[in-house]
Amino acid sequence: MAVTLKDIAAEAGVSLMTVSNVVNGKQARVSAATRDRILRIVKDRGYVPSASARSLAAKSSRLVGLLVPAEDEASLTISPHTVAVIGMLERELRRLDYHLMLRGIADRAEITEALKSWNLDGAVLLGFQDAEIDRLKAETVGGVALVAMDSYSENPLALEVRSDDFGGAELAVSHLIALGHKRIAFAGPGFSATGVVRRRFEGYRTVLAANGIGYDESLVSRVETTHADGLAYGRRLARERPDVTAVFTTADILAIGLIEGLAAEGRSVPGDVSVVGYDDSDLAVYVTPKLTTVAQDLTAKAAEAVRLMMDRLAGRDRPDEATTLGVRLIERDTAAPPPRR
Incomplete structure (x- = not known):
């Protein structure tokens, strides 16, 4: 049978309230001798505090939800980038003694359901369209501290953290132009409602214009962020667009599929296409x-x-603008000067 606070109080010869205060770190009114005796018994008896009881006492669940889009009736498929973000978030929250709960959201109404029914302290929204976040209302969010990652929503209910998507595109396309490329394609998912991809596309167009290279709509392809779609795009590009000497993609997994697709059609990277x-x-x-x-x-x-999120939970004011973090170009082996023709 599990050891209870009542058991420890009886063995220590003190009140239940005294034991509770010591276990929960409220030790200012407890003598050092009593505190040490209680802590020794706690250790000897192997007492483990109840997470639910601690949550009730603190009026906090210490639960943070991570909500990501999912296909209805399908297993949750997430990109390598999302996997990495999940790992980093869990580590940061674990340091603060919070727990991360992952949930795939197929029906967008489930966002509201999750926020209302899970007793969350906070939630991170990752991968949703800006319009989906814009539609969230105070009465459905309740007191949950919301953070939208990689979002350009203007909903004040959601704090925002993102990288410099425009600047990242500038770095990539400027690098290709410096190598001598002029026929540079852009590949990424549709961006009518996705600010991240839209900003990368805007960076692409801006750099082309700044370097006197005309914009060609036929070089822009909608390609979903998967290896399979990248591979299909690479095959199609190799067959239909021999004039293209470089491609800027919006995700590594897409780029890797693209490289394999090009190779399958006999075109090398970076020999033929960067x-x-x-x-x-x-x-x-x-x-x-x-x-x-x-x-x-x-x-x-x-x-x-x-x-x-912790600042909002503590009642501190949110920043006036979204937090935008810097990016940098990592030069490896898939970009080189265009082939001579």
Whole structure:
């Protein structure tokens, strides 16, 4: 049978309230001798505090939800970038004695359901369209501290943390132009409601214009952030667009599929086509050739998301603007000067 606070109080010869105060760190009114006696019994008896009881006492569940989009009736499929973010968030929250709960959201109404029914202290929204976050209302969010990662929503209910998506695209495309490329394609998912991809596309167009390179809409392809879609795009690009000498993609996993698709059609990287990815995921150094990519500081992004959440829970004012973190270009082996023709 599990040891209770009542058992410890009886053995120590003190009140239940005294034991509770010592176990929960409220020891100012307890003598050192009594505190040490109680803590010794706690250790000897192997007492483990009840997480639910501690939550009730503190009026805090110490639970943070991580909500990510999911396909209805399908297993949760997440990108290497999202996997890395999950790991970083869990580590930052664990340091503060919070627990992370992962939930895939197929029906967007489930966002409201999760926030209302899980007794969460906070929630991180990752991968949702800006419009989906814009629709959240105070009466459905309740007192949950919300942080939207990689979002350009204007909803004041959600604190925002993102990387410099426009600047990342500038770095990537400027690098390709400096190598001598002019026929540079852009590949990424649709961005009509996704600010992250839209800002990367805007960076792409801005750099082309700044360097006197005309914008060609036919070089922009909607490609979902998966290896399979990248591979199909690479095959199609090799067959249909021999004029393209470089591609800027919005994710490493897409870039890796693209490289394989090009190779399947007999085109080499970077000999025939240069490729730049985005994220600097672990996969970037596991493939051959190693991927040139734009790196985000995921550790800093996760730490900032948790800091903003804790500030809101503590009643401190939110920043007036979203937190935007810097990026950098990692030069490896998939970008080189264009082939001579």
